[in-house]
Amino acid sequence: MSTVATPARSRQDSGGMNVKIVNRVVIYGLLALFALFYLMPLFVMLVTSFKTMDEIQNGNMLSLPKAPTFDPWLKAWGETCVGLTCAGIKGYFWNSIKMVVPAVIISTLLGALNGYVLTKWRFRGHTLVFGLMLFACFIPFQSVLLPMATILGSLGRFGVTLQNAVGTSFGLGNPTLNLVFVHVVYGIGFTTLFFRNYYEAFPTELVKAAQVDGASFFQIFRRIMLPNSMPIFVVTVIYQFTNIWNDFLFASAYAGTGDAMPMTVALNNVVNTSTGVVEYNVNMAAAMIAALPTLLVYVLAGRYFVRGLMAGAVKG
Amino acid sequence: MAFLEIDGLRKRFGQVEILKGINLELEKGGFLVLVGPSGCGKSTLLNTIAGLETITSGEIRIDGRAVNDLHPSKRDIAMVFQSYALYPNMTVAGNISFGMEMRGVPADERQKAIDKVAKVLQIGHLLNRKPSQLSGGQRQRVAMGRALVRDPKLFLFDEPLSNLDAKLRVDMRIEIKRLHATTGTTIVYVTHDQIEAMTLATKIAVMRDGEVQQFGTPAEIYNNPANVFVADFMGSPAMNLIPATIGGNGGDLAVVLDREARQPISLPMANAPAGLSAFKGKPVIFGVRPEALTDPEGAERNASHIATADCHIEVVEPAGSDTFAVTNLGGKGVVARLRADANIQPGTNTPLAFNLTKAVFFDPATESRIR
Known part of the structure; x- marks a missing residue:
């Protein structure tokens, strides 16, 4: 709206118009500069991943590849060495997927349920409970490392006991399951915060109407709340997916070795594995592969990030 | 015995008493309007009848049955909300039939009931639309349709016209009155608009600060106000209250x-x-x-x-x-x-x-x- 009004105002005052143009140039110039600065590493990574080793060693870091090749990507995916095994990063990529998807889904659904209870089914002391959950958002990762390791250790031992007693450990002690557990516990604070704030503005009369219609607690949640939560769902999924996928600390602490190693740890090991010459192109390609899923989530989920979904629910 | 009876109803939020001993009764087919300024407790009273708020003491009986501890869906009531509260993710037909779906009514019966209500309210052409595609008056009709389809013992209206513009409000007021006359349902209606109260009601309860100031027919309330508050609140322009001596x-x-x-x-x-x-x-x-x-x-x-x-x-x-x-x-x-x-x-x-x-x-x- 303000852009519509601008020409009319600047026509009256040409001195003001010059100042305005200078302001615009300065603002956009600075923004472009910052954008350039920020995008430079990505550009270097991308061009390097398509170059041959010869070109990297002899050419300019910023120049475009003379003979673009997809080989470094294929090598990173299927052949490069992570520690002593040389089967590429594809296994670790799937490790991450297997860990991230359940962790995101469980933590998001639990956050939605918490938000629903904290706004529409208030109980005595609900502010205190919410305050404590909010507090969980501010606990630094490092401080929970050791206690969590103790708990996971106990769960693992309990898993062994179960294995001996009934023949299955129910996955207790499995590193992937451990990471899912850690990320769900750590993520609930954030997802609850998101959903509580969204549901706070959600019309309570809809819940009352559903109650009069005879819907139960979970029926209201599933039929009324969830279908109208798309925007906050997308926000939460993007946030949780990015965080959990990119996590290195928990991953290296609880699944830092062996077959369950997630992508981030594997990438670190690829770069640290030295077999003679450092293959920058392969490393860059591996890093790009590691970054792709989060990018994909933004692109796909962003489409559903529509505003005005609640239009027409209430008021005339 | 009256159809709806409210006996010594009290409602307390912590230390604050919102309803201070309400006694009301309404005959079958009656139209009770609860009217008063904001914060007088009229909406809380309606919510207690609906079962959306618990009560501290007293008793509410619908058709001779005490409903104090019954869930809203078991009280045989239907409610029209101020904001209409239409489910935005469902079509008009879905909104109207949601209650029946929850009660496990078979699909073909649901369809019959939807068609019947759509005919009464003339919303047949809107059944496949979402609430966001409706005008204010149409949403109002759908909200009433959702209540009508249940064929309940008691209708509850919570300021249903306050979101409409002045012209539409008058039209819908007449429509509600016509609906009441043709279906003969028992209605409890909350409003802060004394004209709505006068035109619609068979009985009016004027409320202030959680107490009923006067309960009677519109003519009684208008011609024989019990106190200065009722005299001042009902009627537009308001009654002249002149300091005088005898x-x-x-x-x-x-x-x-x-x-x-x-x-x-x-x-x-x-x-x-x-x-x-x-x-x-x-x-x-x-x-x-x-x-x-x-x-x-x-x-x-x-x-x-x-x-x-x-x-x-x-x-x-x-x-x-x-x-x-x-x-x-x-x-x-x-x-x-x-x-x-x-x-x-x-x-x-x-x-x-x-x-x-x-x-x-x-x-x-x-x-x-x-x-």
């Missing part, structure tokens, strides 16, 4: 009204209420509705007791159907309602006729009616 000789009483810089007016009272003689020589509040204070030619022909007095007209407001004139009596602006073509000029002195058969008196100390 004078007179011997057994004859008269109302004495002060005028600015002139002799006080003394209106002889032929049919004063019995309680008024105790106030002789004391101040009272003299209540007279604008339509009972008019030009002598426009005064009601069959009113038995009319007194005329010269008044200084300060402001004249022509409203089309009537002309309102403001004069000053007892230190307050007093509104008189005159014929549309009454020949009256601001700044002049004009005789006005007081219809004293319609006059009421209140005790200034307790604000309650002197009978």
